[in-house]
Amino acid sequence: MAVDFSPEPVVADLAQRTAMFVRDVVIPIEERYQGVVRSEETRAALQREAKDAGVFAPHAGTEFGGHGLDMRGRAAVFEEAGYSLLGPLALNIAAPDEGNMHLLDAVANTSQKERYLRPLAAGEIRSCFAMTEPTPGAGSDPSALTTRAERVAGGWRIDGRKWFITGADGAGFTICMARTSGEPGDPGGATMFLVDAGTPGMTMIRHIDTLDESLFGGHIELLFDACVVPDDAVLGEVDEGFRYAQVRLGPARMTHCMRWLGIARRAQDVAVDRAGERRLFGSRQAELGMVQQMIADNEIDIAASRGLIMRACWELDDGHAAAQSTAIAKTFCAEAVWRVVDRSVQICGSLGISGDLPLSRFLREVRPFRIYDGPSEAHRWAIARRVVHRNDKANG
Numbered sequence: 001m002a003v004d005f006s007p008e009p010v011v012a013d014l015a016q017r018t019a020m021f022v023r024d025v026v027i028p029i030e031e032r033y034q035g036v037v038r039s040e041e042t043r044a045a046l047q048r049e050a051k052d053a054g055v056f057a058p059h060a061g062t063e064f065g066g067h068g069l070d071m072r073g074r075a076a077v078f079e080e081a082g083y084s085l086l087g088p089l090a091l092n093i094a095a096p097d098e099g100n101m102h103l104l105d106a107v108a109n110t111s112q113k114e115r116y117l118r119p120l121a122a123g124e125i126r127s128c129f130a131m132t133e134p135t136p137g138a139g140s141d142p143s144a145l146t147t148r149a150e151r152v153a154g155g156w157r158i159d160g161r162k163w164f165i166t167g168a169d170g171a172g173f174t175i176c177m178a179r180t181s182g183e184p185g186d187p188g189g190a191t192m193f194l195v196d197a198g199t200p201g202m203t204m205i206r207h208i209d210t211l212d213e214s215l216f217g218g219h220i221e222l223l224f225d226a227c228v229v230p231d232d233a234v235l236g237e238v239d240e241g242f243r244y245a246q247v248r249l250g251p252a253r254m255t256h257c258m259r260w261l262g263i264a265r266r267a268q269d270v271a272v273d274r275a276g277e278r279r280l281f282g283s284r285q286a287e288l289g290m291v292q293q294m295i296a297d298n299e300i301d302i303a304a305s306r307g308l309i310m311r312a313c314w315e316l317d318d319g320h321a322a323a324q325s326t327a328i329a330k331t332f333c334a335e336a337v338w339r340v341v342d343r344s345v346q347i348c349g350s351l352g353i354s355g356d357l358p359l360s361r362f363l364r365e366v367r368p369f370r371i372y373d374g375p376s377e378a379h380r381w382a383i384a385r386r387v388v389h390r391n392d393k394a395n396g
């Protein structure tokens with residue numbers, strides 16, 4: 001299959017305008033807040049600026065006010081937005097809202113799209129996606145899902161506990177995965193529910209204190225205790241939740257990779273600037289072989305990540321599930337981005353771990369990516385199983 005990586009002119013133009021917007025408008029705000037914004041006013045102000053610059057919602061359908069980019073188009077634009085920790089928030093392509101928009105677009109009915117997708121795409125509300133549970137519940141293994149939804153008159157009653165739910169504080173609605181049939185360990189039997197903020201029985205227990213801080217709305221522990229939702233809160237079909245989770249997860253993994261690739265590039269730029277200025281042992285630091293090796297390895301990791309993202313996006317745009325290629329790209333990128341930021345810190349010496357440069361913040365922000373959207377080990381396990389299965393099949 002021939003693969004052409006060059007973006008169409010309209011995408012290249014949007015990517016270039018996004019890069020300028022991030023450089024001129026977003027990075028000064030990121031520097032002021034050291035990458036962590038907590039106020040709705042600042043979020044709204046950033047999004048107003050993105051709308052004025054004509055770069056808002058590149059992923060959303062044109063009928064929802066977006067630019068309607070496919071996955072390959074998103075790769076070019078999201079990487080530019082990701083050059084700042086606040087770029088995705090400004091463009092309304094941050095996690096988990098961007099993945100939820102993709103899910104709603106694919107699965108929601110017309111009235112659910114009007115009620116949830118339209119205001120989400122416009123940045124008027126935020127959302128969250130509640131799957132993970134404390135032990136022994138769902139995590140790397142979603143089939144361990146313990147949260148239950150039972151039929152009651154006119155709707156469903158949800159009971160269970162969720163944690164690490166990004167953006168739940170202040171979200172207008174939650175997409176909650178609950179078991180509607182079977183037992184924990186069964187591969188099917190999950191349903192997705194749209195739960196409005198303020199629904200009695202859904203309570204925020206706490207903000208979990210985590211290494212990373214930049215994703216808006218924090219990481220939240222949520223309790224569902226006799227939380228009753230109407231029948232029309234069901235997203236898609238009953239018992240099809242695990243299938244829809246795959247619809248969300250493949251593309252969402254890739255968009256995470258795209259955004260973090262932007263941060264890897266920024267880290268490399270910071271480190272190369274520094275190595276070009278600093279003099280050590282009678283030469284520029286950038287002329288010392290072991291520093292050159294780190295700069296070259298960063299460049300290789302960035303280029304390889306971009307290539308793997310593009311291959312997976314190509315398959316997704318072609319209508320394939322792309323389970324293997326998204327798993328490969330996600331595993332590689334999550335680890336490559338970490339390596340790039342870590343080497344960049346090393347190149348900058350003590351300055352690298354100080355708050356005078358953004359690198360130590362980047363290091364804290366990228367580390368969890370090796371855990372969420374599937375830990376590296378879970379992906380490697382799944383990749384290997386597919387390879388062995390393919391081999392078994394070939395050998396009859």
Ligand SMILES: Cc1cc2nc3c(=O)[nH]c(=O)nc-3n(C[C@H](O)[C@H](O)[C@H](O)COP(=O)(O)OP(=O)(O)OC[C@H]3O[C@@H](n4cnc5c(N)ncnc54)[C@H](O)[C@@H]3O)c2cc1C
Pocket residue numbers: 096128129130131132138139140141163164165166167210212219368371372373374375376377378381382
């Ligand atoms: C910053 C952050 C944000 C998050 N946001 C959300 C969110 O918005 N919504 C949501 O629902 N969840 C969210 N999560 C949760 C995330 O999806 C889970 O952390 C992830 O699925 C792993 O589950 P777990 O933490 O329960 O780890 P476990 O499932 O307990 O796994 C622990 C470790 O076991 C190892 N492991 C797992 N599988 C295998 C395997 N097959 N073979 C070998 N080793 C393996 C890995 O090293 C893994 O790290 C978030 C997590 C973080 C850290």
